[in-house]
Amino acid sequence: MKRVNVVVLGGGLVGCAAAYYLARRGAGVLLVEQGDLNREASGRNAGSLHFQLEYRLIRYGDELASQFAQIIPLSLVALADWRGLEAELQADLEVGMHGGLIVAESEADVALLERRQALQEKWGLASQLLSAAEVRRMAPYLAESVIAAGYFPHEGHANPRLVAPAFARRAEGLGATIQSQTRVTGLMRDGAQWVVTLVDREGLVREVSADAVLNAAGAWAGEIGALAHLHLPIFAVPLSINVIERAAPLIPHLVQHASQRLTLKQVAAGNVLVGGGWPSRFSREGSTMSARRRAEPVVENVTANLTLAARLVPAIGGLHLLRSWTGITGITTDQMPLLGAVPEAPGLFVAAGGAAFTHGPTYARLVSELILDGRPSVSIDLYSPARFSHINNFMASV
Numbered sequence: 001m002k003r004v005n006v007v008v009l010g011g012g013l014v015g016c017a018a019a020y021y022l023a024r025r026g027a028g029v030l031l032v033e034q035g036d037l038n039r040e041a042s043g044r045n046a047g048s049l050h051f052q053l054e055y056r057l058i059r060y061g062d063e064l065a066s067q068f069a070q071i072i073p074l075s076l077v078a079l080a081d082w083r084g085l086e087a088e089l090q091a092d093l094e095v096g097m098h099g100g101l102i103v104a105e106s107e108a109d110v111a112l113l114e115r116r117q118a119l120q121e122k123w124g125l126a127s128q129l130l131s132a133a134e135v136r137r138m139a140p141y142l143a144e145s146v147i148a149a150g151y152f153p154h155e156g157h158a159n160p161r162l163v164a165p166a167f168a169r170r171a172e173g174l175g176a177t178i179q180s181q182t183r184v185t186g187l188m189r190d191g192a193q194w195v196v197t198l199v200d201r202e203g204l205v206r207e208v209s210a211d212a213v214l215n216a217a218g219a220w221a222g223e224i225g226a227l228a229h230l231h232l233p234i235f236a237v238p239l240s241i242n243v244i245e246r247a248a249p250l251i252p253h254l255v256q257h258a259s260q261r262l263t264l265k266q267v268a269a270g271n272v273l274v275g276g277g278w279p280s281r282f283s284r285e286g287s288t289m290s291a292r293r294r295a296e297p298v299v300e301n302v303t304a305n306l307t308l309a310a311r312l313v314p315a316i317g318g319l320h321l322l323r324s325w326t327g328i329t330g331i332t333t334d335q336m337p338l339l340g341a342v343p344e345a346p347g348l349f350v351a352a353g354g355a356a357f358t359h360g361p362t363y364a365r366l367v368s369e370l371i372l373d374g375r376p377s378v379s380i381d382l383y384s385p386a387r388f389s390h391i392n393n394f395m396a397s398v
């Protein structure tokens with residue numbers, strides 16, 4: 001049986017980045033991906049680098065917003081990681097961090113911005129509240145209906161099609177083995193080792209033994225947990241995103257709305273990407289939804305998303321929609337990532353959930369340090385799967 005130090009399960013951004021950070025430290029790494037690399041959420045997302053609190057984190061009232069704001073310490077680490085990523089990977093990732101605006105169109109929106117601002121300040125993220133005149137000066141492309149905005153100068157975007165592949169290339173260069181079209185179907189402990197069962201495209205089954213296993217299976221991380229006979233409370237959610245034809249440079253910022261689902265940005269090629277968490281819909285298997293692979297666009301949501309975008313940035317109203325697509329991401333019950341050691345299964349680690357385009361490289365770096373050194377350079381205790389141990393109280397891990 002082949003032996004490695006770490007088997008990484010999942011070839012999205014988190015898995016590819018973890019393979020890199022582990023291999024950089026000399027660990028023997030096997031990354032296993034059931035399809036092709038970067039074909040799920042990591043290659044289909046909107047590419048926003050969010051550091052302010054997204055609308056989904058503040059829309060459910062003060063108490064939950066205070067709890068969800070615990071993501072900010074990780075966001076600040078992620079911000080620093082993104083600043084150095086192109087140099088680290090020696091690759092153009094189309095990173096642009098020219099600032100983010102969360103716009104308000106009503107007094108109720110302004111009140112939400114103020115609440116957001118207070119939470120951000122509490123956790124050390126220094127954003128500004130801009131007046132209508134200041135918004136107009138900074139972002140003349142925005143509609144007159146915008147009466148204020150929360151501004152953070154470091155937000156932005158990068159190209160999701162480039163980032164995970166750049167990590168994967170570098171990981172392979174450092175000796176990691178990457179095996180796509182291979183599905184993990186079993187996880188068993190054998191003494192201090194994990195035995196991982198893999199099935200390749202031809203149906204060939206083999207086993208690999210490892211000191212540690214990292215579950216980086218995104219929306220499907222719960223299925224990997226189940227292989228170890230444990231519950232990981234992460235749920236698959238289907239989203240959609242749209243791309244509009246190229247235009248001359250107009251929008252340097254990441255634009256979001258204070259009280260509605262919207263992210264909007266102009267990417268390096270000139271296209272405008274419009275998203276913000278509008279749902280698509282899982283296809284059905286019989287009478288139940290199937291969270292396996294496919295999500296179908298919901299036309300009314302696509303239309304509503306684009307209508308809102310064109311209301312806020314009137315200049316894009318005359319441009320054509322080129323394509324809408326869907327992707328499946330993973331969300332936990334408390335919207336925080338699942339990041340760290342799984343207490344019920346020594347040697348099993350997880351890094352999944354949350355806005356893991358923004359945070360993915362940081363999850364990967366910190367969990368790799370935890371695997372290799374026993375502790376990460378920055379505490380990730382807030383995001384530990386131990387907060388869900390009560391769910392596994394009655395489970396006997398393998």
Ligand SMILES: Cc1cc2nc3c(=O)[nH]c(=O)nc-3n(C[C@H](O)[C@H](O)[C@H](O)COP(=O)(O)OP(=O)(O)OC[C@H]3O[C@@H](n4cnc5c(N)ncnc54)[C@H](O)[C@@H]3O)c2cc1C
Nearest residue numbers: 010012013014034042045046048184218327355356357358
């Ligand atoms: C439409 C959309 C827009 C988004 N926009 C943003 C954004 O703007 N900013 C942001 O920060 N985040 C955004 N996100 C979230 C972000 O994309 C995800 O959080 C992130 O990509 C997750 O990365 P991952 O590596 O954990 O998961 P994934 O990229 O989903 O990778 C997991 C991999 O595990 C593999 N896998 C699963 N089961 C198995 C198995 N049994 N064996 C082998 N392999 C397996 C899957 O095939 C998959 O390739 C968005 C998500 C979507 C869907």
